[in-house]
Amino acid sequence: MVHHDPAQQTTVARAVELTGVGVHSGADVTLTILPAGADTGIRFVRTDGPAGPAVPAIWQSVAATELCTMLEGTDGRTIGTIEHLMAAFRGLGIDNALVEVDGPELPIMDGSAAAFVEELDLAGTYPLGMRRRMIRVLKPVRVEIGASIGELLPCDMPRFDITIDFPSEVVGRQSMVFDLTPGVFRKELAQARTFGWLHEVEALWKMGFARGSSLENAVAIDGDRVLNEEGTRWPDEFVRHKALDAVGDLALAGRSILGLYRSYKGGHRLNVAMVKALLADSSAYDLVPAPTEVAKAPAREMLLDARV
Ligand SMILES: [Zn+2]
Incomplete structure (x- = not known):
């Protein structure tokens, strides 16, 4: 393993290819993750049909958040279900990549980020020699959408405090608080699968x-x-x-957020609205060089709290 300044921007060390089924279309799709230069961020491009524009994975590109997080290019073509791959990039500290996909959505794989993490870890990361900059939260920002409540608060770590509450005995009320590091992401979040109720899936099928x-x-x-x-x-x-979804959606800020994200009954819509609310208020954040102690996955990688 090559050791380098952990606060440097990275990209993938080589191309990564994955094939799987698109959860909404049911069709096979292949995605190819290619190395990209510093400060280019994560960009998606459709390779089916005429060559489309590269769509930056930022909140301004978001077209829908109902069934997944979906981006739309300037040519009107959309790319759906980006959230788990975005979470993998953010979780592993990969700042820049070009993602080619030959269909309207990313493959769902097993419903988690595990396959993406596995392939990205096999490829490894490549340091780009430029310092990563983070969006530091300077004051509380709050968003409420129906029963969903989100807050971004100043914090010297990228911290998440996520609570869900479903009227179902198997799910019920669950909370977790953690500082996001590659170690915590790999161990505690990457394998967590999406979930849904049978009657809702049946309605969607119809x-x-x-x-x-x-x-x-x-x-x-x-x-x-x-x-x-x-x-x-x-x-x-x-x-x-x-929590995995929140990590992926918050990455649509275009950079890592240095702050505490607290969400209650949240989802893609709340997460994206939160990013928009933060970046709409220039007094609520500034850009700071990534502190090395945040970037280097400290030995005290910890799950602050996980309880059912
Ligand atoms: Zn998800």
Whole structure:
């Protein structure tokens, strides 16, 4: 393993290719992750049909947040289900990459970020010789959408405090608090799968959505029962997945956020609204060089709190 300044920007050390089913179309899609230069960020490009523009993975490109987080290019073509790959980039500290995809959405893989993390770890990262800069939260910013509440608060670590509350015995109320480091991401979040209720999936199927959705890429709940034979990967896999989604969606700020993100009953819509609210108020943040103690995955990588 090559040791370098951990506060440097990185990209993938070589191209990474993955194929899988798109959860909404049900069609096979292949994505290719290519190295990119410093300060180019994460960009997506459709390679099916005529050559499209590279779409920056920033909140201004977001077209929808209902069933997944979806970006739209200047040519009107969309790229859906980007959130788990975005979480993997952010979780592993990969700042710059060009992602080619030959269809309208990224492959869902097993419903978590595990396959992305595995392939990205095999490829390794390449240091780009330029310091990473972070968005530091300077004052509290709050967003409420219905019953969902989000807050960004000043904090000297990229910290998450996520709570979900579903009227279901298998899910119920779950919370977790953690400082985001590559170690915590790999161990505590990357394998947490998306989840849904059977009656909701059936309704989506009728409307022609979620065609690729199956027990191979989601935890399905029917009443107070998990339908997957293998059960859950953790009793609180549900909140871990919501935390994974939050990591991916907050990455749409274009840089890592240095602050505490607290969300209650959140989701893609709240997460993206939170990024927009922060960046809309120039007195709420500034840009600072990444402190090395944040970037280098401290030995005290810790799960501050995880409880069912
Ligand atoms: Zn998700």
